[in-house]
Amino acid sequence: MKRSLLAAVLVLVLTVCASAAYGQGPELFGEMSARKIVMSEDNREVAVPADQVFPLDCVEYTLRYENTGSASATGINLIGPIPDGTVYLDKTATGIDGADPLFSIDGGKTYQEVPITYTVVNENGEEEAREATPDMITHVQWHMESDLDAGQDVVVSYRVQVK
Amino acid sequence: MMKLRISGLVVVALMLSLLLIGTTAQAQTPAGTTIRNQASATFEDLIGNTYTATSNEVTTIVLPVYGLSILPDDSGDDPPSVPALTQTAIPGQTVYFSYNLTNTGNDADSYTLLPLIHAGTSMLIGLGDITIYHDLNGNGVLDGGEPAISAGGVPGNIGPIVAGTTVNLLVSYQVPAAAVAGMVAYVGIDGTSVGDVAQIDTRNYHLATVVSDATLTAAKTGLPANVDPGNTITYTISGANVGNDVAHGVTLTSIPALTGVLVYDIIPTDPSTGLPLGVTSTAGAPAGGTVLYLPFGSPTAGSPETWAWSSSSAAGDIAVGYITNGDMAVGQNYSFTYDLTVPVTMLAGIINNIGNVAFVDNNPGTPDPTIVVTNNTQIDVNVVAAVLIGPNGAPGAGAPPAYNDDVQAVPLAYANTTVDFINTVRNDGNAADEINITLDPLSTFPAGYTIQFFRMDGVTPLGTGGDAIPDVGTVNPGATADFIVRVQIPSDAAAGGPYQAIVQATSVNDGTAWNLTTDEITAVNPASVDIGNYDGLAGTNNGLVNLFTDPGLNVDFPLDVINTGGSSDTYTLSSLFAAGWSVTFYNDLDGNGVLDPPELAPIGNIGPVIAGDEVHVIARVAVPAGEVPGVFPVTFRATSSNNPVIFDEIANTVTVNTAASVTIVPDLSGTGTAGGTIRYQHTVTNTGNVNDTFMLSHVSSNGWSYAYFDLLNNPIVSVTLNPGVSEDVVVQVSIPGGVAVGTVETGTITVTGNGTGATDSAIDVTTIVAGNLVLTKSVNPVGNQVPGTELTYRTDYANVGLAGITTIYIYDAIPAWTQYRHLSATTGTLAPGITAIAIEFSDNGGATWVYGPSSGGGGAPAGFDANVTNVRWVLTGTLAGGGGTADGVGFIVRIIAE
Known part of the structure; x- marks a missing residue:
C-alpha cells in the first residue's frame, strides 16, 4: 500500500538513527609520486623531483597503496596509466607478489602479459597477430595474488619517457 | 655535420633521402604541456564487495628544449669527401x-646563421662575399624580396620558427672572375639556437668547383606549396647552360636513338602505399625532346642514362624525365614541367623532392655524366580532418553523410546509479589528430545528472591536452580510440526519460570536423521501496492486518521491507499512531516474524539494503493502559535515504479489547468495642477501559451491619467511575452491644460493576477488645432547627462493665450542613480514673488528626471552621468498671445559613 494518509489526529513520530558506520572493512589509501631519473657523475641512477622535465627525460612513477581499513583486502588490482605525452619504457614495471605486471594497449579495457599482441586485418582480409610496441601501452596493472591485511602496504613502480 | 648537445641523447641524423616523402620532425611534447597521472586500485572485501581507490594526481610540466637541423650534411671529414652539395661554375x-x-625543439625558436669557409678552399673568397638568404618559396632560386639573413660576414637571425617546421635557405656567392678551372670552394652554414646557444648545427660544407666548360644550373619549383589530397602538384625543373662550352647529351641505353641532356625526377611515393604519385601532364623545353618514364620496379642504380627509360607512361612509373634533342649550347635555357597527382588517401606531411640534370662535359678527365642536383622542394600535403564517433566499436554508425544520428540506449536505469557507455572514435583524416570530446548543449539530461568522460580503465578522466578540453589523445589516421561516457544519476532522480547525452568528437587539427553520437537512457526509475506485512515469503503482504490487544499491552507487527529501486538504499522507519501510543522498530534479524531476545535493540532505520533485497523488521506498538476499546489505525512508513520524498506505507489497525476492571484497596484491620462502631476507608479504582457504576456490598462473618459513606460522610451505595479514576469510600461497621471481647469480625467488602460485572473485594478484620464503654449522645436544642442555629452536642461515657477500660478514643463527626464553632470542643467533667483528655481534629474525614481549627477556616464565617470534619477525644487513664460521667465531651456546630 503506497503513500496512504491517515487522519490528522494521528501523530507522526520519526526516529532517525545514525547510518551504519563505515570503515568496518578494508580501505585502500593510494599515493602516487613521480621522480625524474638522471645519471650521476659516477654513472648511478639518481631520482630527483619531476615537477619539470624535458622531452626524452625518464620519469618513474611509484604507487604505494596501504590498507587503512580494519579487514583484509583481496583481489587487488593496482593500475598505473601511461599519461599522454609519455611512452612506457620497456621492462621497467616492477614485479609484485611473484606476479609479472600486465599491460593494456586499449586504454585499460583489457590487459595482457608480455608479449602483448593485437590483431589486424591484412591486405588479404585475414586476421594477423602483431606484437605491440612499448609506445602502444596505455596502462600497467598489477594483480595481487595474496591479500593485503589491514596496516600493510604495497609499492610498485614503472617508468616512462617524455615524448 | 655535427650535432652538439650538452646533455641527453645524441641523435645522429644521417643524410636523408630527399627522394622520399619527408615528414615533420618527430613530434616532441610541446613545451608547457602538463603531464598528469593518477593511479587507481580495485579490490574486494572478504564478502566480495568491490571497491575502487584512486591516488593523488601527480603533475609534471614539460620544459622547452631547443634544437635545429640543417640539411644536407657533409661527410664530416676534411675536406669532406662527400660534400653536402656539389656544383660547377665558371669564373x-x-x-x-x-x-x-x-x-627540432619543442618550442618556437630563432637561429643565428653565418657562413663557413673550409680551409680546403682554394678559391679566393671571404666570409664577406657570402650571403645566406631565406628562400621563402623554397624554389631554389633567389627571388625578389627574399631576405638576406647573413651578409658581409655578419651573422644574422632567422625566426621564430614553429617547433617541427622547416625553412629553406640559399647560400650564394660569386665565383671570382680571376678564378681558374680546378679551384674549389668548400662553403658551409653554421646555425645556433637562440633559445639554447649550446644547440649548434655546423659544417654542412658544399663544394663549388671552377670549370672552363659547360655548367648547368638546375632549380626546381613545386606548386602549390600546400596541396590537398586528390589535387595536383606542378613541378618544374629549369636552368640554363651558364658555362662557356656546350653541354653534351647522354645516350639512353634503353632507347639508343635518344641522346641529349637528361632532366629527370624520381617521383615521390605515398608512404601509406609505397606507390609513386601518378604523372598526369608533362611539357619540356627546348622543344624536340622526349618525355621519359621509368616503369615500376625498374632499378635506379648507376648512371641515369642506363636506366630502363620508356617513352610511354604506365601506372606506377617511378621516375619521369625529359631528354633534349641533342647538345645544349652555351646560354641555352631548358625546363621540364610535369604534374603529379596527390592520392586522396595521402597522409598529411611534407613531400620532399629534388630534380636532377645529367649531361656530358667537355673534360675527358672527369667522370661522365655530370649530375646537377636541384634544390629540395617541400610541398605540404594539407591536413584533412575527419572524425567519426559512435557506439562501442561502431564509430561509423549512423546515416550518411553526417553519421550524426546513431544512438545507443540503455532501456532502464535507476536513481543513485551510474551508467557507462563506451563510445568509439575513429580518425578518418589524413593526419594524427587529438580528438576532443565534449557534451553537446542539446543533451537532455536534467539538472543533477553528471556526465564525465573516462579512459577505458574507468578511473582515469580523459586528458585535456593543451586546450583544457577532454580528448582521447592522439589518434593516428584510420585508428580508433574508445572511451567511457559515465552518467551519474542523482539519488533524488525522479522517474523520467528518455535522456540523451549527445557526445561530440571534434578534430583538434580542424575544429570544423566533428561528429555526434547519442548515448541514451530510455527510462530512469527513482528510488523505490515496498513495505508490507510479513508473509514469510518473497514479497510483502500489503493487505491490512488487524491485531487485538488489551490496554496496557504491546502488540507486534512483523513487516517486510523490499528495496524495489535500483541501488543500495537505507530506509528511515517511522509510524503514525494514536496520541499516547508509541511504536518502536526492531530488526528482525532472523526474519522469522517474531521479536526474539537478541533482536531487542531498537532501530530508526534499516539498511543499506541492496537493490532487490528484502529485509524484515518488527514494529512494536505500545497501547497505553486505560485506552478505550475500539479500532485504532497504525501506519508504518519506510522512507528512502537516497531520496527522502520516496516512501511507502502499510496501514494496519489495532483493536483494543473491552477490558472492565475494578479494584478496592486496601485490606484493613482494627479493634472495636461492643456497641460501638469502627470505620475503614478504602479506595475504589476503575482499572478498566469503560466507565461503570460499582455497587458496594459486604459479607459479615458475624452477620453485623455495615454502612457506606463518602468522604463527606454522606451515605452511599455505589460509586460511578470513569476508566482510570479512583474514589475513596468509608465502610462503617456497627458492633452490637454485648459482643464478647475477642470476637473477630471479618467483613468482605465487594465492589461490583453494574454494567460490566467487574468486581474486587477488600477485607476488613475487626477485633472486639475488652471493656464495655457506652456512649450517650445528646443535642441541644432538640428538634428541627432553622439555619443559623447553633447545636451543642455532648457525649457522655460510662464503663458498664466490670473491668477498667484504657486507651479510650471517643469519635464524633461534624454533621452535614453544619460548621464547627471554633474553640467549642470541651472535655466536660472527667470520669473517675480519667486523668486527662486531649481534643484532636480532622479535616479529612478522620484519616488524620492533625488539623488545627481556626476562625473562618474553610471559608466559614468568623468564629467557625468549615474544614473540621471530625473531632475525637483521647482519654488518659483507666475508666473503672461502673465509672462514667454525665457531663461528657462535646462541641458546638452551626447550621449553615448562607
Whole structure:
C-alpha cells in the first residue's frame, strides 16, 4: 500500500538513527609520486623531483597503496596509466607478489602479459597477430595474488619517457 | 655535420633521402604541456564487495628544449669527401646552394646563421662575399624580396620558427672572375639556437668547383606549396647552360636513338602505399625532346642514362624525365614541367623532392655524366580532418553523410546509479589528430545528472591536452580510440526519460570536423521501496492486518521491507499512531516474524539494503493502559535515504479489547468495642477501559451491619467511575452491644460493576477488645432547627462493665450542613480514673488528626471552621468498671445559613 494518509489526529513520530558506520572493512589509501631519473657523475641512477622535465627525460612513477581499513583486502588490482605525452619504457614495471605486471594497449579495457599482441586485418582480409610496441601501452596493472591485511602496504613502480 | 648537445641523447641524423616523402620532425611534447597521472586500485572485501581507490594526481610540466637541423650534411671529414652539395661554375658566376633548416625543439625558436669557409678552399673568397638568404618559396632560386639573413660576414637571425617546421635557405656567392678551372670552394652554414646557444648545427660544407666548360644550373619549383589530397602538384625543373662550352647529351641505353641532356625526377611515393604519385601532364623545353618514364620496379642504380627509360607512361612509373634533342649550347635555357597527382588517401606531411640534370662535359678527365642536383622542394600535403564517433566499436554508425544520428540506449536505469557507455572514435583524416570530446548543449539530461568522460580503465578522466578540453589523445589516421561516457544519476532522480547525452568528437587539427553520437537512457526509475506485512515469503503482504490487544499491552507487527529501486538504499522507519501510543522498530534479524531476545535493540532505520533485497523488521506498538476499546489505525512508513520524498506505507489497525476492571484497596484491620462502631476507608479504582457504576456490598462473618459513606460522610451505595479514576469510600461497621471481647469480625467488602460485572473485594478484620464503654449522645436544642442555629452536642461515657477500660478514643463527626464553632470542643467533667483528655481534629474525614481549627477556616464565617470534619477525644487513664460521667465531651456546630 503506497503513500496512504491517515487522519490528522494521528501523530507522526520519526526516529532517525545514525547510518551504519563505515570503515568496518578494508580501505585502500593510494599515493602516487613521480621522480625524474638522471645519471650521476659516477654513472648511478639518481631520482630527483619531476615537477619539470624535458622531452626524452625518464620519469618513474611509484604507487604505494596501504590498507587503512580494519579487514583484509583481496583481489587487488593496482593500475598505473601511461599519461599522454609519455611512452612506457620497456621492462621497467616492477614485479609484485611473484606476479609479472600486465599491460593494456586499449586504454585499460583489457590487459595482457608480455608479449602483448593485437590483431589486424591484412591486405588479404585475414586476421594477423602483431606484437605491440612499448609506445602502444596505455596502462600497467598489477594483480595481487595474496591479500593485503589491514596496516600493510604495497609499492610498485614503472617508468616512462617524455615524448 | 655535427650535432652538439650538452646533455641527453645524441641523435645522429644521417643524410636523408630527399627522394622520399619527408615528414615533420618527430613530434616532441610541446613545451608547457602538463603531464598528469593518477593511479587507481580495485579490490574486494572478504564478502566480495568491490571497491575502487584512486591516488593523488601527480603533475609534471614539460620544459622547452631547443634544437635545429640543417640539411644536407657533409661527410664530416676534411675536406669532406662527400660534400653536402656539389656544383660547377665558371669564373664570375654566382652560385646558389639550397639548404633546409628544421626546428627540432619543442618550442618556437630563432637561429643565428653565418657562413663557413673550409680551409680546403682554394678559391679566393671571404666570409664577406657570402650571403645566406631565406628562400621563402623554397624554389631554389633567389627571388625578389627574399631576405638576406647573413651578409658581409655578419651573422644574422632567422625566426621564430614553429617547433617541427622547416625553412629553406640559399647560400650564394660569386665565383671570382680571376678564378681558374680546378679551384674549389668548400662553403658551409653554421646555425645556433637562440633559445639554447649550446644547440649548434655546423659544417654542412658544399663544394663549388671552377670549370672552363659547360655548367648547368638546375632549380626546381613545386606548386602549390600546400596541396590537398586528390589535387595536383606542378613541378618544374629549369636552368640554363651558364658555362662557356656546350653541354653534351647522354645516350639512353634503353632507347639508343635518344641522346641529349637528361632532366629527370624520381617521383615521390605515398608512404601509406609505397606507390609513386601518378604523372598526369608533362611539357619540356627546348622543344624536340622526349618525355621519359621509368616503369615500376625498374632499378635506379648507376648512371641515369642506363636506366630502363620508356617513352610511354604506365601506372606506377617511378621516375619521369625529359631528354633534349641533342647538345645544349652555351646560354641555352631548358625546363621540364610535369604534374603529379596527390592520392586522396595521402597522409598529411611534407613531400620532399629534388630534380636532377645529367649531361656530358667537355673534360675527358672527369667522370661522365655530370649530375646537377636541384634544390629540395617541400610541398605540404594539407591536413584533412575527419572524425567519426559512435557506439562501442561502431564509430561509423549512423546515416550518411553526417553519421550524426546513431544512438545507443540503455532501456532502464535507476536513481543513485551510474551508467557507462563506451563510445568509439575513429580518425578518418589524413593526419594524427587529438580528438576532443565534449557534451553537446542539446543533451537532455536534467539538472543533477553528471556526465564525465573516462579512459577505458574507468578511473582515469580523459586528458585535456593543451586546450583544457577532454580528448582521447592522439589518434593516428584510420585508428580508433574508445572511451567511457559515465552518467551519474542523482539519488533524488525522479522517474523520467528518455535522456540523451549527445557526445561530440571534434578534430583538434580542424575544429570544423566533428561528429555526434547519442548515448541514451530510455527510462530512469527513482528510488523505490515496498513495505508490507510479513508473509514469510518473497514479497510483502500489503493487505491490512488487524491485531487485538488489551490496554496496557504491546502488540507486534512483523513487516517486510523490499528495496524495489535500483541501488543500495537505507530506509528511515517511522509510524503514525494514536496520541499516547508509541511504536518502536526492531530488526528482525532472523526474519522469522517474531521479536526474539537478541533482536531487542531498537532501530530508526534499516539498511543499506541492496537493490532487490528484502529485509524484515518488527514494529512494536505500545497501547497505553486505560485506552478505550475500539479500532485504532497504525501506519508504518519506510522512507528512502537516497531520496527522502520516496516512501511507502502499510496501514494496519489495532483493536483494543473491552477490558472492565475494578479494584478496592486496601485490606484493613482494627479493634472495636461492643456497641460501638469502627470505620475503614478504602479506595475504589476503575482499572478498566469503560466507565461503570460499582455497587458496594459486604459479607459479615458475624452477620453485623455495615454502612457506606463518602468522604463527606454522606451515605452511599455505589460509586460511578470513569476508566482510570479512583474514589475513596468509608465502610462503617456497627458492633452490637454485648459482643464478647475477642470476637473477630471479618467483613468482605465487594465492589461490583453494574454494567460490566467487574468486581474486587477488600477485607476488613475487626477485633472486639475488652471493656464495655457506652456512649450517650445528646443535642441541644432538640428538634428541627432553622439555619443559623447553633447545636451543642455532648457525649457522655460510662464503663458498664466490670473491668477498667484504657486507651479510650471517643469519635464524633461534624454533621452535614453544619460548621464547627471554633474553640467549642470541651472535655466536660472527667470520669473517675480519667486523668486527662486531649481534643484532636480532622479535616479529612478522620484519616488524620492533625488539623488545627481556626476562625473562618474553610471559608466559614468568623468564629467557625468549615474544614473540621471530625473531632475525637483521647482519654488518659483507666475508666473503672461502673465509672462514667454525665457531663461528657462535646462541641458546638452551626447550621449553615448562607
